Amino acid sequence: MEWYKIVGSIVTLIGSIFLFLGALGVFRMPDLYNRMQAGTKATTLGTILTLLGIGICHYEWLGQILIIIMFIALTNPISSHALARAAHFRGIPLTKGSVADKLKEKESSEVEVN
Amino acid sequence: MNITNIVHIIGFALILIGFWGMLTQKNMIKIILGLAIVEVGVQLVMVAFGFIEGRTAPILDSAVELSKASELIVDPVPQALVLTAIVIGVAVNALMLTFVIRLYQKKRSLSINDYKDLKW
Amino acid sequence: MIKRIIPAILVISIFFMLLKVMTNITPKYDLTGVSKTYAEQGASDLGAMNLVTAIVVTYRGLDTLGEVAVLFMAGTGIALLLRRKKKKKGSVAKKREASEILQTGSKLLVPIIMMFGAYIFINGHLSPGGGFQGGAAIASAVMLMFLADNSFKINHKVFGLIESLSGMFYVIIGILGLVMIGADHFLDSRLLPLGEFGKILSAGTIPIIYTLVGLKVGTELASIIDNMKGDLE
Amino acid sequence: MELQQGIFILMGLAMIIAAGLAMHVKDLISSIIAVGVVSLFASLLYLLMQAPDVAMTEAAIGAGLSTLIFLYALHKTKDVEEEND
């Protein structure tokens, strides 16, 4: 019984719970921006933890797994940022309880200056 | 109910859905999307023909013993066929979409019902 | 009404056809015929770890040549159909620029994706992957530059040169096999020594052929995307 | 073994639902996205059927290239479509 396998599988389990919670947030959150936050932040953390756990289980694969983690950390924020910006310009409304809309404030102030 | 049969059912269901969409939709882009779904179904069925349960991928690295390779790996020939079919599929889709764009520039319509030049 | 009935009849008949096919399939339990031969002899014969690569490049090399030709014809057809017209002044619709994060990120990611595509097709005989996948990755890098930068244009001369040179060398390697090995060895990969099993420089000409195929497929798909984008010049 | 069959059936159901959605919804972007989902799950199925080469091809082409080609075609034929909506 190797101890690193137990540690790795526990880390994987925590990561998969984060993945599940992210998907639950995608399903349950009230508006698009909240859903996007759940679907990006939680799932990115979950994926990184899952990969790390498997990397601990099979320590000889750790190099490739670190490369995958680097790719995810580089690409995931870009896609969700582009999507959120597009949804904002498309005019998809925020939910009722939201308190701040910085992009709109910035745009309106730029229009006033011009 | 083994895995080959499950994948065959999935593939055949995709083929039927794609055909139904191709035959009933009016929008030409949607017809091409139906053809893309049919392609995915056919490729799934073809890969499932070569799948053997309990065997591993046809790449002979340290996990596969070289002398007993033919008893340990799945069939590589359908995989090679599907590999080329996918690339061809996307090129053919692009060509058909080009035809749609040209037709649209001619008649300003995407509906298949507006093109009845050869209808008898 | 008739427009619903005829498709329904057709789909139901296709369903019964597929049902007939499905009930006659028995799952395989062993390799048979040609695939058994490939699995037994492929490794010692060609020195490639990846048997799919061995089949695509050497055993079925002529099919791959034909496929590259089909891809070339599709690309040419798209370029012919979507010929560009000269731009009239002031007629161009204004497009929204990409955000700064996307621009910076694409500057960071495009070289990585290009390098990764090259890694995929150079390692085609050792790991999954090969010319088609690597070509798709290179085309995706070009696509990311199109998405991030509205004024980006590809250099048609360089792309056309790479495409035609790689296609030409592919055919030349095939004919060399015909000349040097024997009459029925078109596109044979055993021109060069097979080398040590499992190293990068092994398996004869398979890495060279897959690199050429990768360059050709990548430039081909990139020019298809460029033509589909088709802004007026 | 049970778990593996369960994953196959789950992914197959997701694929069939996405394909039906692609043919059913009115708006074209949603149906292009649904076809992207179909090709994503197809790539996972290839991986489960021990065909990593095919899975890699489907991932590299179905993820970006095919979606973008459809979107360009949609962009070029857009003006009438927005009138109809």
Add this chain to the structure above:
Amino acid sequence: MTNLPEILLQISTYFVSAGIILATLRLIKGPSMADRVVALDTFTVISISLITLIACISGRVIFLDVGMVYAILSFIGVVAVARYLEGGL
């Protein structure tokens, strides 16, 4: 006790499958197309970890290459749809 890691990995596979089901429900429900794109984004991220789990269960290191391709190329589709929606294509 000896096969505790395998049991834990199986439980993680169940959690990931439940995530797929929930994201599929959002794909069906999604009122606007942007919601469906969010579902696609979630699918791609989940599928990377599923690929790694498959590689771990079947014990082949070569499957990680597919995961690498997915990790670096799958975001391009989402970016393409986003650029289309904001009118910059």
